[in-house]
Amino acid sequence: KQEVTQIPAALSVPEGENLVLNCSFTDSAIYNLQWFRQDPGKGLTSLLLIQSSQREQTSGRLNASLDKSSGRSTLYIAASQPGDSATYLCAVLYSGSARQLTFGSGTQLTVLP
Amino acid sequence: NAGVMQNPRHLVRRRGQEARLRCSPMKGHSHVYWYRQLPEEGLKFMVYLQKENIIDESGMPKERFSAEFPKEGPSILRIQQVVRGDSAAYFCASSREAQGKLFFGSGTQLSVL
Numbered sequence: 001k002q003e004v005t006q007i008p009a010a011l012s013v014p015e016g017e018n019l020v021l022n023c024s025f026t027d028s029a030i031y032n033l034q035w036f037r038q039d040p041g042k043g044l045t046s047l048l049l050i051q052s053s054q055r056e057q058t059s060g061r062l063n064a065s066l067d068k069s070s071g072r073s074t075l076y077i078a079a080s081q082p083g084d085s086a087t088y089l090c091a092v093l094y095s096g097s098a099r100q101l102t103f104g105s106g107t108q109l110t111v112l113p
Numbered sequence: 114n115a116g117v118m119q120n121p122r123h124l125v126r127r128r129g130q131e132a133r134l135r136c137s138p139m140k141g142h143s144h145v146y147w148y149r150q151l152p153e154e155g156l157k158f159m160v161y162l163q164k165e166n167i168i169d170e171s172g173m174p175k176e177r178f179s180a181e182f183p184k185e186g187p188s189i190l191r192i193q194q195v196v197r198g199d200s201a202a203y204f205c206a207s208s209r210e211a212q213g214k215l216f217f218g219s220g221t222q223l224s225v226l
Contacts, residue, residue: 031212032212034214034215036217041222042219042220043117043119043204043217043218043219043220044156044204044206044217045217046214046215046216046217049214089155089156091156093212099144099146099161099168099169099211099212100158100161100169100171100172101146101148101156101158101215102158103148103155103156103157104155105154105155106155
C-alpha cells in the first residue's frame with residue numbers, strides 16, 4: 001500500500017531556531033513530492049515541489065530534500081519565525097497513481113516568540 | 114492572477130438535502146482535483162477532471178457523489194442526500210499540467226446537521 005508518514009505530529013520551538021520536518025513514503029517509484037503549509041481554516045499553500053530526478057529544492061528560508069532510495073524527504077526551515085506556525089503537509093505523486101496525491105497527516109508547527 | 118476560487122466557504126445542510134460545491138481553477142489551468150479532509154484525518158483524493166471529462170474518480174464514493182467540469186463555468190462537486198459523515202472540508206486544486214504543481218483553494222467547510 002502506498003502511504004506517506006510524517007513525524008513528528010506536532011513540534012514546538014522557540015523563535016530563531018532551525019528545524020527539520022520529516023516525511024517518509026513507502027514506494028520509491030514517484031513522479032514528485034510536494035510540501036504544503038496549511039493555516040487553520042484555510043487552504044493549502046504550495047511551498048516546494050521536488051521532481052523525481054531532483055535531490056533538493058530551495059526557496060528563501062526553506063530547503064526540501066528528497067532521497068528516493070530511502071523513501072524520505074525533509075523540510076528544513078532556517079531561523080524560524082512565529083509566522084511559520086502552521087501545519088506542514090507532505091504529499092507524494094506516486095507513479096502509476098494517475099493524478100492522485102497521497103498526503104501525510106501533517107506536522108503541526110508552533111514557533112514561540 | 115486570481116488563485117483557485119471555491120464557494121461557498123461554509124455550507125450548512127440538513128440530512129437528506131443536496132450540497133453543491135463550486136470551484137473555479139486558476140486562469141490557464143485545465144486540470145481540476147477534488148480532495149476531502151475529514152476531521153482529524155489527512156486529505157484524501159476524490160476525483161480528477163479535465164474540461165468535460167472525468168479522468169479518475171477512484172476516490173469518490175460510488176453513491177450520492179458526482180462531479181463535473183463543464184466547458185464553460187466552474188467545476189461542481191455534488192453530494193445528494195447528505196449524511197452527517199459527509200461533514201468535512203472539501204478542497205479543490207488545479208494545475209496547468211497533469212503532473213504539475215497543484216494550487217489549492219481555501220476549501221468549503223460542509224456541516225451536516
